[in-house]
Amino acid sequence: MYQQIRFADKSRSAFFATVKKRVEDYFIKNNISKHANAEMIFKTLLFLGGFIASYLLLLLGNFSTPVMLLLAVTIGVLGALIGFNVCHDAIHGSYSSNFYVNKTLSMVFNIIGANPYVWSISHNIVHHTYTNIAGHDEDIEVAPGLIRLSTEDKLTPIQRYQHLYAFLLYGLASVSWVFRKDFKKFFQEKIGNHKNRHPKMEYFNLFFYKGIYYLLFIGLPLWLMPISFGGWLVGFLLMHLAQGLVLGLVFQLAHVVEGTAFPLPNEEGNIEEAWAEHQLRTTANFARNSRLANFLCGGLNMQIEHHLFPKICHVHYRAISDIVQQTAQEFQLPYIENKTFGSALQSHYRMLRKLGAEEWQAKSRLAVA
Numbered sequence: 001m002y003q004q005i006r007f008a009d010k011s012r013s014a015f016f017a018t019v020k021k022r023v024e025d026y027f028i029k030n031n032i033s034k035h036a037n038a039e040m041i042f043k044t045l046l047f048l049g050g051f052i053a054s055y056l057l058l059l060l061g062n063f064s065t066p067v068m069l070l071l072a073v074t075i076g077v078l079g080a081l082i083g084f085n086v087c088h089d090a091i092h093g094s095y096s097s098n099f100y101v102n103k104t105l106s107m108v109f110n111i112i113g114a115n116p117y118v119w120s121i122s123h124n125i126v127h128h129t130y131t132n133i134a135g136h137d138e139d140i141e142v143a144p145g146l147i148r149l150s151t152e153d154k155l156t157p158i159q160r161y162q163h164l165y166a167f168l169l170y171g172l173a174s175v176s177w178v179f180r181k182d183f184k185k186f187f188q189e190k191i192g193n194h195k196n197r198h199p200k201m202e203y204f205n206l207f208f209y210k211g212i213y214y215l216l217f218i219g220l221p222l223w224l225m226p227i228s229f230g231g232w233l234v235g236f237l238l239m240h241l242a243q244g245l246v247l248g249l250v251f252q253l254a255h256v257v258e259g260t261a262f263p264l265p266n267e268e269g270n271i272e273e274a275w276a277e278h279q280l281r282t283t284a285n286f287a288r289n290s291r292l293a294n295f296l297c298g299g300l301n302m303q304i305e306h307h308l309f310p311k312i313c314h315v316h317y318r319a320i321s322d323i324v325q326q327t328a329q330e331f332q333l334p335y336i337e338n339k340t341f342g343s344a345l346q347s348h349y350r351m352l353r354k355l356g357a358e359e360w361q362a363k364s365r366l367a368v369a
Contacts, residue, residue, distance in 0.1 A: 170248025
């Protein structure tokens with residue numbers, strides 16, 4: 001049974017009112033649209049063009065095996081970058097002020113194997129509302145029983161070693177997304193605390209676009225490429241390992257690092273702080289000042305700004321991040337960040353050890369005592 005979660009009255013959040021006003025003033029003062037700019041359009045064309053070109057080269061190029069495997073990995077990485085830089089903003093409605101532009105670009109999500117409708121529920125509605133709340137935020141439920149990302153999850157013996165195998169499972173999660181995850185979430189009664197009531201058209205979309213994906217990445221390669229089934233399988237798995245690893249790392253580095261909280265509601269189902277403050281305590285940035293990280297990660301390295309302002313296109317996050325950080329400090333609220341991708345990765349690794357091996361050792365010592 002899911003408990004109904006309620007946050008403290010939003011009117012109590014002087015922080016959010018202040019930071020929202022300051023961010024609004026930034027866009028007004030500089031006469032800037034909150035939506036896509038020239039950089040965003042360039043990234044869209046670059047990543048989509050690279051993805052299509054790599055796919056056609058792999059399908060029709062008749063290259064040597066090493067080159068084909070490299071192209072498969074390239075397609076996987078570009079698929080993740082399209083998800084970060086194009087589809088994520090489009091599904092949030094932040095890419096454009098035009099509904100149809102957002103809708104069209106969100107459908108590209110199907111071509112990397114994921115259903116945009118299911119994602120809009122599990123991510124936009126559930127994750128953004130109930131961030132890091134065990135039993136509600138399904139984004140921290142990765143391979144249940146194998147990976148433990150919350151102190152509220154049951155500790156199993158194999159999780160003593162999760163810091164050794166978690167990154168491989170992040171890669172395999174992409175394969176699960178294509179064949180299992182979307183179907184499971186679509187047909188379960190609830191996603192988090194959200195009751196599933198799907199429009200009839202979404203039943204068609206789920207199966208139709210999955211079919212298109214299977215045709216593009218299973219049917220056509222086996223038909224047109226001079227490879228065996230085993231050769232295709234190796235390439236398909238490499239593509240998804242690359243895509244899943246990139247996706248998994250970027251998302252986990254935003255919420256499962258040292259300093260982020262995993263709060264629980266009280267017996268009445270209340271979180272004793274306003275929603276915006278909750279976002280600051282459960283979300284972290286990394287490599288905020290890196291031009292490369294900002295270009296590749298689609299703003300997901302600045303999840304604090306994204307969680308507070310999901311309707312603003314990610315190309316503006318760096319500019320408003322100083323405003324958010326300064327305002328958080330004024331209100332004596334945390335602004336959690338790792339300066340580099342490497343330090344964030346190390347922090348996530350330490351969290352995996354803490355939630356797995358270290359807690360198992362502590363449990364074992366208590367049992368002996």
